[in-house]
Amino acid sequence: MEDIGFMCARCGGEVHDVTHNREGSLDGVGYRHNRRVEPWDHELELAVGEPAPQDPDCDFCGAPEPSWLYYPTLDPDDTDMFEVELDTTHLSDDDTAVAVLNMLYPWYACDTCSVLVADRNIDKLIDRALERTPVAEDGPVDETTVRARLRGSLSVFFTTRPGRPQPSRAV
Template sequence: MEEIGFMCARCGGEVHDVTHNREGSLDGVGYRHNRRVEPWDHELELAVGEPSPGEPACDFCGADGPTWLYYPTLDPEDTDMFEVELDTTHLSDDDTAVAVLNMLYPWYACDTCSVLVADRQVDVLISRALERTPVPEDVDVDEDTVRARLRGSLSVFFTTRPGRPQPSRAV
């Protein structure tokens, strides 16, 4: 039997709980898709069940069959305090919390995005993600919000993964 947990009833994807802490106090708990950026094609429909494991995809643009893996360089268990330079401009508390969670997990990249990462082409990475997955007109989020979410997640990525990627087949 698979492990039962939180999932999205709409897409079947895994869901994580996100705690919001400000200066030592718990402000609340929310739930988000277990993805680099909350999907903009649908709202989370929280359910309990067996989340379906998705095939690895590029965490930058969503392309299938990523060939590179970036491991986190920070280990929050090694220290009680660590700081990350995070661009939270135009990010909600939920989006900021998800961006911070991104520092704890490895990131997959396709060949194209790996080159863009090496060249630190943040704006091109954002444009590529939006070209591959445009923001639909009939959703509650606009393209400016999606761009802010991507910029926030990428600022965490570049702060916590300055090294070279590993081939993803090593996973």
């Protein structure tokens, strides 16, 4: 084993720690799947091991083999404060922290979602994600929570991404 770290025992996916800071103080640490939005089909089952390598999927709907990549537009050398228009309505501290972390990583998009991104159609992006991965009635979260998580992550995406994507093979 070369890259032992935190992983989800249920899906084998990589897990990251998320710190919660309010006005310069550490409020706590949580653990999340390393995905744009925490999966709504299962809860994280924290384990130590070597996470399974995963091929990139569309970060909007989960479709395989995405064609497009959106890079963050934040300048890492810019130390000035910046503001992000983040809709945190109905988001927990964990969900808010993950939505903000989404500013730091590129997003993959399939052809369909890339068109919806160009149209800035958040509602259709959310609907598409829920069509591809419906919320189970007996799942760990309800559809209202999933929609809030998606809206929070997408509000960060649209605040921190340019309008034109790059081909995903550029990675």
